[in-house]
Every structure is written in structure tokens, then in C-alpha cells.
Amino acid sequence: MAGRTQVNPTRMELTRLKKKLVTATRGHKLLKDKRDELMRQFLDKVRENKRLRERVENGIQAANKNFLLARAGMQDEVLNTALLAPKQKVTLESETENVMSVDIPKFTFKTRTPDENDIYSYGFAFTSSDLDGAVKSLSDIFPDMLKLAECEKACQLMAAEIEKTRRRVNALEHVMIPELQENIKYITMKLDENERSTQIRLMKVKDMMLKEAHGYEDYLNG
Template identity: 80%
Template sequence: MASTQVNPTRMELTKQKKKLVTAVRGHKLLKDKRDELMRQFLDLVRENMELRKKVEAGIRSANTNFVIAKAGMSEETLNTALMAPKQEVYLETGKKNVMSVDIPVFEYKTRTPDANDIYSYGFAFTSSDLDGAVKSLADILPDMLRLAEVEKACQLMASEIEKTRRRVNALEHVIIPEARANIKYITMKLDENERSTQIRLMKVKDMMLEEAHHYKEREAERGA
């Protein structure tokens, strides 16, 4: 339905046509963006599921080893062994832009590059199960950080998909139909005005011809 505030002028018609072209182009670009966001979002969801299973399995393994280690060691010995961590981890945060969405990126560095430099205790008074628990937690650290990245990325992309979907719907169901209706309304009004003008001109022409005919008749009468 055409807007009641649209002026049926040629300038307004040109404006509405440009608006329609822009809206159609924007609609296509936003649809392409929405589809690509959905594709990448589904890829991240699948990766998230796999990472979560892997991390949960690693945590279960570490917890199992800790329980077994605690059963074979005194609480004092266990607390002493874990009191002062040997390795240190430095976490750096960044971001990357994916389809106008800023995705977080986590990178970590350890104080020493040796992957086995994680045991803060001697092996004489501790069980091998404690070693397995510490190793399990160290092994799943990269996956835990990647899982945090992916889960946050999924949240941000889901929000962006919803915003893009609303914009696509607004263009498709409101702005584009309104612009087309306005163009149709203005075109009809301009055609109607043009027909009215032509009719008036034809009437004026007939009146002028009739007046000229009467003038010639009067001139002829005078000459007789």
C-alpha cells in the first residue's frame, strides 16, 4: 500500500526508484551474508560439540586419576605436592573479524617450552595416578581454550544472524513492497495528470477552432 505522505511528482518517482534499487541490492547482500553466517555457525556448532566431548572426557579422566591418587596418598602429601605449581601459563586475547562479527581468539604461552615441565613434585612419594591427572589437565588446556573461543563465537554469530534476519525481513516485507507501491501510485497519478492535461489542451484547441470559425463567419457577413 502506498504511503499517504508521498508527493506524486517526477522527482519523488526518481527518489523512490533509487530507493527500490538500493533496497533490492541490500536485500540480496544481506541474504548472502545471512546464508554464509549460517554455514559458518553450523560448522562452529559441530566443532563445539566435538570439543566439548573431548574436554569432558579429559576432565573425567583427570578426576578419576585424582580420586585414585587421593586414595593411595595422604591428604597432607597430596596438598604439599600441588601447593606450588612449577609451570606458568600466559594467556593473550585477540579477535578476528568474520562477516562483521568480532570473534575472540585466545593464545597461550608457557614459561618453559618443555611439555613435561608440569610436575611440581618429586616422584618418590607420589603415585603415578597423580601424574596422569596432571598430564590429563595439561593436555586438555588447548582444547579448553578453543572451546571457549568457539562457544563465544557461536553466541556472537547467533546474535548477528538474528539481527541480519530481521533486516532481511524488513526489506523483503516492508521497505521493498512499500517502495514498489509508491512507484505504482506516483506513476498512476502522473499518468492521470497527463491525461487530464491532454484533455484540457484538446478542449482549449476545440474552443479556439470554434472561435476562429465564428470569427470567419462574422467577417464574411460583414463583407456581404
Template identity: 75%
Template sequence: MATTQINPTRMELTRLKKKLVTAMRGHKLLKDKRDELMRQFLDLVRQNKALREKVEKGLARANANFVLARAGISQEAMQVALMCPKQEVTLETSSKNIMSVDIPVFSYKTRTADKGDIYPYGYAFTSSDLDDAVKSLEDVLPDMLKLAETEKSCQLMAAEIEKTRRRVNALEHVMIPQTQESIRYITMKLDENERSTQIRLMKVKDMMLEAAHHYSEHEH
């Protein structure tokens, strides 16, 4: 063990004791962080599951509406109707910090506020089924962005949880036990040195007393 390379002095003992206090405090903080990350991660996983189900239902509804629209008009007519969009969507990204993890935040804005601009065609040559299909895609867009945001957040939190878990284990199973062992080693060595010093002092005292006794006898 590394204790054989440690200088068994009181200064080193004091340093190691301070190191141990810091390590144990850091271990507790990291455990608390890991537990809170796990709690928030599980909340995000549940939210992600619900969002995915909602988005899949929305996309299935949109696909069904497009199938109905395709049944009412020709493929060429649908392509012409959707060829030149009137509306434009801009994606905006930012982030928020949760437990030292930068979580992405997605939002979007449209070029115009007119809800009718999602339909890039005139109503004379298209069916209401196509209107429903386009509207259903617009309805599912916010949930799709929220789902992407949540899934990326889950990935980032999972990576942070794993990193924090490794740090907790390193402190718990390596650094703290090694420091405790080093403290025990130095304490044992210092105790041995103190006992040796006391024994030497007692021997010196006995020798001095014996010498004094012999000197007294010699005088007599």
C-alpha cells in the same frame, strides 16, 4: 498508507526508483550474508559439539586419575605436593573477523618450555597416578580453550544472524513494498495528470476551432 503524504512529482518518482534499486541490492547482499553466516554457524556448532564431548571425556579421565592418586597417598600429602606450582600459564587473546563478526581467538604460553615443570613435586613421595592426573589436565587444556573460543564464537554469530535476519525482513516486508506502492501511486497520479492535461488541450483545441469556424461564418 504513507503514499497520501508523498508529493507526486517526477523528481520524487526518480528518487524513489533509485531508493528501490538500492534497497533491493542491499536486500540481496544481506540475504547472501545471512546464508553464509548460517553455513559457518552450523560448522561451528558441529565443531563445538565434538570439542565438548572431547573435553568432557578428558576431564572425566583427569578426575579418575586424581581419584586413583588420592587412593595411593593421603590428602595432606597431595595438598603439599600441589601447593607450589613450578609452571605458569599465560592466556593470550586476539580476534579475527568473519563476515563482520569479531571472533575471539585464545592461545596460551607457558613460562618455561620444560615439559617436566608441570609437576611441582619430587617423585620420591608421590605416585605415578598423580603424574597421570596432572598430565591429563595439561592435555585437556588446549581443547578447553578451543571450546571456550568456539562457544563464544557461536554466541556472537547467532546474535549477528538474528540482527541480519531482522534487517532482511524489514527490507523485504516493509521498506521495499512501501517504496513499490509509493512508485505505483506517483505513476498513477502522473498518468492522471497527463490525461487531464491532454483532455484540457483537446478542449482548448476544439474551442479554438469552433471560434475560428464562427469567425469565418461571421465574415461570410
């Protein structure tokens, strides 16, 4: 439990601390809601990341298999020449999307030409169909690779934001709010004590004035 700090036990300070407690309590609720929503979206991203990774790994495995078969059936010089000068060009663009105060990257790409056959940088006369399959596999899996990179970066950023939000929630819940409550309790007790002391003093002063003005003491003793 947080300890009480030194405070000035006045009504003005009590009002200030009460307002601060209301703000801290509201902020604590908002941060908890943010943390919970971030956790929900983070888990969705993690599941999506798992699906994408499996798909990408399967695609790369299929491409590698076809490349091995192509290398086994073609001379190295022919294979290297076939892949030396690609016809297609890819342009990558990056944007961000704000999700619960986290800037999530969004990747898009454009090809130089819309012709799907431009992924093959060679003629088909001297190459094997295995090489065609390898190039096609990599082309098909490329959008998923970008999506996987986007998803993994989003998971990293959201995990960092969740941890930061969790620390703030804990600081409010276990330090700031208990400290404010303790200080408010202390000031309230002090003000009550001062009020009782003032009332007692006023009663004593009133008794003294009655004794001096009307002989109240003789009347009580008589």
C-alpha cells in the same frame, strides 16, 4: 503488506523513490547472502563445538578419575603439598578475527618454560602415578579447553549477528521494499491521470480556439 505512506506525486519524488528501491533491493540481496554465509559458518562452528566438548569432557573425566585414585592412595597433606607450588606458568593472549562483520575471539597461550616436565610441581618419590596421570590429562586437555571457549563464544556472537541480519532482511523484504513499490505505483498512476487530464484540457482548449478562429463548429453542423 505494508501500507502506502503520504508522498508528493511528482516526477522528482518518483525518481528519488526508484533510486531508493534499487538501493534497497541491492541491500536486501547482500544481507541475504551475508545471512546465508553466516548460517553456513555457524553450523560448522556448532559441529566443531560438539566435537571439542566431547573431547574436553572425556579428558576432564579421565583427570577426575585419576585424582580420585591419587587421593585414595595418598595422604591429604602429601597431596596438598605436592600441588601447592606449581612450577609452570601459563600466559593467555586474546585476539579477534573478523568473520562476516563479527569479531571472533582467538586465544593463544604460552608457557613460562618449554620443558614439558615442568607441569609436575613435585618430586616423584612420594607421589603416585595416578597423580601424574591426572596432571598430564589436564595439561593435555588445556588447549582444547581454550579452543572450546573460543568456539562457544564465536557461536554466541554469530547467532546474535544472524538474528540481527534476519530482522534487517525481513524489514526490507516485508516493509520497506513493498512500501516503496506501492508509493511508486501510486505516483505513476497519479502522474498518468494528470497527463490524461492535461491532454483532455488541451484538446478542449484547441477545440475552443478553432471554433472562435475558423467557425469550426458551424462547419461541423453544416
